[in-house]
Amino acid sequence: MTMNNIYSKLRSKNIKNYYMLIFCIILSIVLVASYAVMFFSSTVQEILPIGGDSMKQAYLIFGIAIVGCALFTTYASSIFFKYKNRETGILLSLGAKKSQIKKVLFIELSLIGFVSSLIGLTLSIPVSFGIWKLFQIFIIDIKEMVYKIGWPGLIYGIIFCILIIISIFIMGLKFINRTNIIDILNEHRKCEIVKDIKSWYGVVGSILIIVGMLLGYAIPQISIRYLNFRMPAIWNITFLLSAIGMYMLITYIIVYNKKGKNLKKYYKNIIPKSMMKFMGKQTVKNMCTISFLISGALFAAFYTPLNVSNLFYSLDNNPVDYSFHYKESENQIKKNEIYLLAQKHNVNITSYYEVPSISLIVNGINANFMDNGKITYTHIDKIGYSEFFSESDFNKISKQNVDVKPGEYLTIITPESLESIHERFNDLNKITNPVTNVSQKINYAGTITFQPFVKQGTTKYVISDEDYKKYAKNLPIENFENFVLFNVKNPDKTYAFANDLKNEIIKRSSKAVAVSKFYDDYEKKLALEKGEKYYYESINLSSDNNLLFQDWKYYPSFNVLDRQDIIKNMSVFLMLFIYIAIICFTAVAIIAYTRSITIAINNKTLFNDLKNLGANNKYIEKCIKVQLKKIFTIPTVVGSTSIYLLFFFIVYGNSGSISPGEYAGLRINFLIMIVTGFFMYLVYRLSLRKIKKIIQI
Template structure:
């Protein structure tokens, strides 16, 4: 007679209950492949070049990457908990038949090691083709240029391996807790275990909603108000106030699951008493799952909302730019001239419809030096001579702008890009003193408002319009280094002039000397203030950029980078394509986690209550009543978390946009809110589809 070993017994049990292994294997493979494929893309040389080191964009990606890892860990550990519940019955029976726990432990962990190792390996191997497929899909749909080629980020594989080890550690720690129990009856009945929550009061609902809103306002709104009105930066610990929203979601979810009083409508109370009681018996599990779903939906939408916010503002400004081609350069530079531009346009069959050249002068201005103290206090120190700013004469400005201006001596207008508002860090009326760099004589000037002209506005620079009288007085004996030439022209069918624009851009880069190879924050006056030569060289070196047509970050960093609408579309698309790819991928990961958690929760409700539903059938309950009991439970599991997560993150989105522009929402931001609303509705549709799939599966399990 063949001798049965523990390994052969486990093998027999595994072959008979193989379905119970599928979920854990699938979730492990999925989580590892998703996290690793994202890491492979994120750490690829192409993405690392596009995302500036230390920039907000890179921080945003790290944040959403953390959300994705949390999502994958959530559904993998949840699948593990169900796997251990399935294993509890067979483990309990083996223990009751006299099997030694040490021997069971050895075989159990060998089996678990095999599952996690093979699943992790498959996930790692799949990550490369998944990342390649996603990259090529975005390349095909959004932008396909030589700079957007796929490269494997090998460090991403190391991140994937670390994630595998972490997931394995989580699964094994759960397995250790599972086998530590000594009560055989508890182990056998693990899959029937209930976690009842005590009754809650009606005020749970109201307080929950208040906490959700309060957490968002305190977490985001108060720091903005503190900076703007009290010049105080809230400490990092203040971010903990966001947890009030999490507590609010928990309280509201608990209320929905548990609260069930007779009230005035006793008919409705008795009609729903069975499905309500079912949810109450597994209240803790249900509430935890619903909160997890809510937070994951919030994470998915947070990632999805970022791209429309960035895209809408940029493309809105491009669309409303009155000039197709604009560039400027220092008058001391030997830059391309008008006749050469026309000759180049003729070569590329481009029709120039209007052409203007104007000059600006660099004068020393006063300003505010903003410094943050260790105690969080922000100090604003007025400085009479803080740096250079560019000034246009009113006649030159009127020549290129549709908005005609008229100024008296010692008056000025601040040129702005769009109809934006002042914020805590952006003031339009700070200028009150202009100093002539030649005579060192300072003059008081008066602020007369703002004027919109986008082609003159450049990152990290402020430009003004002054009267012709003031302009003529300032240019006397002013050295050529303090003059800048602005070239602005329009063409027919600008969207079809890409080759011409690219050639002109390359020609401008080629003719620019090393003296102007500086980034947007470089200021010549500050450079002159540095007394020691070595410090001066270090300052120039820190602000230096590589003037090369192959430099993909030049459009972000170079102070004199030309603004050609047809190229702006292309450059911005390269950056946005990366963000869309990374952030949408994160959203997909979170939604996959939501789908898995909610689907498994639905099946758990069916399997845990199958005997109860069978008893109801024997007592005469019809299939339509059973279906109704299921629908009441499933609708709450799917609807409430979706509404809570989506509403909270959409409200946060409104707060962010409202605070970004000094307490109002611009037209471009309204467009992004509309796009984000469509995305939110798409998530609701997605959840409805998962609900229908889950409902069909539950009906199949219950045989109705």
């Protein structure tokens, strides 16, 4: 009988272990490759701005998915090799050489890796399509959500396959290089006891979790704000302190067992606690992996609610239903035409205002990021244009009573910005007339809140009527803009009117205003004088442009449309991040379930001995529950609490306070934590049922 025949016979006796490894590899590849196929599709890439925070978050989440699936596959491979010890021990005891076993094993692993990779990559496209369609059916279905295959994603899938196969081969090589037959035969019985630890271990672990987050996130923020220094990328390694803290805290909970005053409780649970202690190292590793995956899943799940709730809160508290602005040089839609269009759609306009503004050249501060991390700030006398309103016009539209003296200005901000300790509103101290090129000093007089005037990429100010008239004199028409603001009755029911008005505004806008929201006439002039290309112009000004709402400088702000645009923009994030959460939770469920079954298999003999000593089924079930509750509860609490705490630091650190919208997002995230706990409870019940069948109670 040849080696292959013997190996084949042994394989048939342990075929379930092979099926489990193949299933885990296929599942990991399908999850990673299908996500990559969706992520790198043109539909997703067009919605996510290149180089923006959204794209960075998506890549970070993609990295979490890859690490999560890699950990999951590594865990499955370790179990496969653990139960393959007996086969290898039998072959060695029969006189087989290691080189022979290595050859057969590597052929076997090559076949498993190739077949699993082929199946996983093949399934990734239909799986991504099915998930996309399910998302459209149950969450949101808009015309922009068109499924397109991101072929570059398959390249990432192939790279992941190669890395997985290489890691399995390395584990196989380490496995085969062991020489002691007795150790191999008894590998599955080997205890991995963690040495006794002190009572301070858990306290230090908890402190390290918080310190790691503060050092990794807060210190870079403080360094930029107060020290004008950007921490190097290697500083992110400080987050590892949180990982070390999680390991210490979990180890403490598993291993530390002091008698205390309640001796009855101590001896009552001594058997299940000792069982966990004997397998301490492996248990702690598994629980740390589960904690990491839960943290990754919740990081993905927390991102969208926090952003959406904040945006919707701003819309709900916007005092103006409809607002848009345009250059006076444009032949834009007029008041009577707006009323006629509203009449056509049976929309009742309750208030209507038009407010002019002038564009003047302002000074500012330019941040320069040096290679050594130092941040220098350069004061520039003429940095670009900003818009100015007269105090009387501003009071008319905002229903406020501001009083600005000549030579002073107020900065218009949002209510959220008012709470921020990081925002700077007083950088302006010089205004230049673009016609006469005469500059005048101007003093900061404070801030004033009015949300409709605040838009990303622009800064707006209020000056006295005297200064406004002085600067407006002899200004060309290109330096005048008109702001139109009005309210309607039942704004949520005016979508058709809003859409038609938006299309009419786009239709009447000339190519001269087809510019990005970061476009500035003065910046363009400086760039052209230096012979440089200016990149913030010539966008596709069309109603069919799905990205116009986030690109166009003069895109109208209609609350009823903004809600749709938010949903449209965040739908992609929601789909990607929910999918990442599914990937991580799938891995969590399988690892926790497998670890639970391992407890039953490894300790089956011990449970039988307990029965022979007189223990009833109720006591044995209690021993199992004590262990399972720790396996499921501790990683869930540690992982979810840690990531929730990190998000709290991020939200607070962004502005130095927490806005009402952010509070709403944090409440939603807390509910997600509760749902996570319920999910883990279901896996716990399923695991308990299976264990009771294995040990026959």
